C-alpha cells in the first residue's frame with residue numbers, strides 16, 4: 001500500500017511490529033497504482049472492446065473487453081486488499097452470486113441456504129438451481145434456526161455448499177460465519193457469504209473461514225445511488241479462475257465507467273459508514289421509544305438479538321434498520337410524509353431511503369414493516385424528518 005501523505009517517515013505498515021493501517025487508510029489507498037511523477041492518483045477508465053493484438057494470442061493481459069479490462073483490474077486489486085483474497089468483479093450483485101452458484105452446483109448436489117435470504121437470490125435458486133436437480137435445504141435464520149441446524153450437522157448431511165447472508169436482508173439476523181464454516185468444512189461443504197449489508201470494511205468472511213465472500217457493490221460499497229455492480233472474493237486461485245472464466249463465458253461483465261466510479265467512491269467508504277451507522281443507531285434508539293413503532297431491529301442496539309454476535313464478528317453494525325408500523329396504511333402515510341428521506345428500494349447510500357418492504361410480496365414480513373437505510377444527512381435533520389413523519393402518519 002502507498003503510504004498516506006502526511007504520515008511522516010514511519011507510516012503504518014512499515015517496519016517490524018508496525019501498526020496495521022486502519023479502515024479509512026485502507027479504503028483511501030486500496031488498489032491505487034504506485035506513485036508516478038505526473039500521473040493521476042487513479043487513472044481514468046479504459047473504454048475498449050478489442051485491444052491491439054497482433055499475431056497469435058500471446059498471453060497479453062488485455063485482449064478483448066469481455067475477458068478483462070485494466071479499470072476492472074485496478075478496482076479488483078482494491079477489493080482484494082480489503083477482502084484479504086482475490087476479487088473478481090461482475091456487472092451486478094446477482095451476477096456475482098450466480099457466478100458462485102451456477103458453475104459449482106450440479107444435479108444431486110445439496111445447497112443449504114437461508115429461507116429468508118435476499119429475495120433475488122431465492123428467485124434465482126427457485127427458478128434455475130432447484131429445477132436442475134439440486135436439493136435445496138432452506139431454513140430460516142430467525143431465532144438461529146439455520147445456524148443451529150448447521151452446527152449440529154442436521155442440515156449439512158451431504159451438503160455441497162452453504163450459502164449464508166449476514167446480516168440478512170431484510171431480517172437483520174446475524175449468523176456466526178466462523179462456526180458455520182468450521183462445521184461445513186468438517187463435512188466437506190464449501191461456504192459462501194453474502195456480505196452486502198456489512199461490506200468488507202465491517203466484516204471479512206474469508207478471514208472468518210468462508211470460501212467465498214460475495215457483495216453487491218451497488219449498495220454501501222459505492223454508496224451514491226448511481227451504479228450497479230457486484231464482486232466475489234476468494235483465497236483459492238483455482239476458484240478465482242473459475243469465476244473469471246464464468247464471467248467471460250456468461251458475459252456478466254461490469255462496465256469500465258462503473259468500475260472506475262466504484263473505485264473512486266471507495267475512498268470515502270469508511271467515512272460514509274461511520275456517519276451512516278451513527279444515524280442508523282440514533283434512529284433505531286429513537287424509534288424504539290415510540291409507542292406506535294414495534295419490532296425495531298438494528299444490530300447496533302444493545303438489546304437486539306443479533307447484537308452480541310455482530311459486536312464480535314463485525315467492525316460496525318451497518319446502515320440498515322427495520323421497524324414495524326401498525327398497518328400498511330400507516331406505513332404508506334409515513335413514507336409519504338418524509339421530506340428528506342426518499343422512498344426507494346436498495347440501501348447503503350449517502351441518501352437516506354425507506355420502503356415498505358411488503359410492497360414487493362417476496363419477503364415474509366408484516367404489512368407495516370419499513371426497511372430504512374440511513375444516509376449521511378445531519379443526524380438532527382434526519383431524526384426530525386422521521387419523527388415528524390411518524391406524527392403526520394398517526395395524526
Ligand SMILES: Cc1ncc(COP(=O)(O)O)c(C=O)c1O
Nearest residue numbers: 092093094118169196216218229
Ligand atoms: C443482500 C443482497 N445481496 C445481493 C443483492 C443483489 O445485488 P444487485 O442488485 O447489485 O444485483 C441485493 C440487492 O438488493 C441484496 O440486498
